[in-house]
Structures are given as C-alpha cells and as structure tokens.
Amino acid sequence: MNETEYRARGNWNEMKGKMKQGYGQLTDDDLTYDEGKEDEWLGKLQQKLGKAKHEVKEWIDSL
Structure with a gap:
C-alpha cells in the first residue's frame, strides 16, 4: 500500500468513526x-x- 492509499484509508476510517458517533x-x-x-x-x-436518501447524502457530505 502506498502513501496515498494509507491516507485514503485513514480518512475513510475517520469518517466511519464520525458516522458511528x-x-x-x-x-x-x-x-x-x-x-x-x-x-x-x-x-x-x-x-x-x-x-430520506438526500438526507443521508447531506449528512455524509457534512462530515
């Protein structure tokens, strides 16, 4: 895994944490x-x- 992949994975893990919170x-x-x-x-x-789907998208975009 290169540095970009590590960063992307780290960002996704951070977002998942916020979603769970x-x-x-x-x-x-x-x-x-x-x-x-x-x-x-x-x-x-x-x-x-x-x-609603748009509410879920807006919430994800706000994280």
Whole structure:
C-alpha cells in the first residue's frame, strides 16, 4: 500500500468513526462500501437510519 492509499484509508476510517458517533446503531457491516454500489449502500443506510436518501447524502457530505 502506498502513501496515498494509507491516507485514503485513514480518512475513510475517520469518517466511519464520525458516522458511528452520530448513529450508534451503525455497524462495520453497514459502513462497508463496495465501489460501484453507492446507491445500494445509501439505500441500506437510508433504511437503517429512517431518513430520506438526500438526507443521508447531506449528512455524509457534512462530515
């Protein structure tokens, strides 16, 4: 893994931590993101959090 990959992984881990702080019911499985499956991942978060898709996106963008 090169430095850029370490940085990206560190940023994602920091974001996941913030997401778990905001919503304690989120698990690592909920926060596992597969490239190319953003809509599916957002839908899973939407159901878990009981929020509209745009609300979930706005919340993630604000982190």
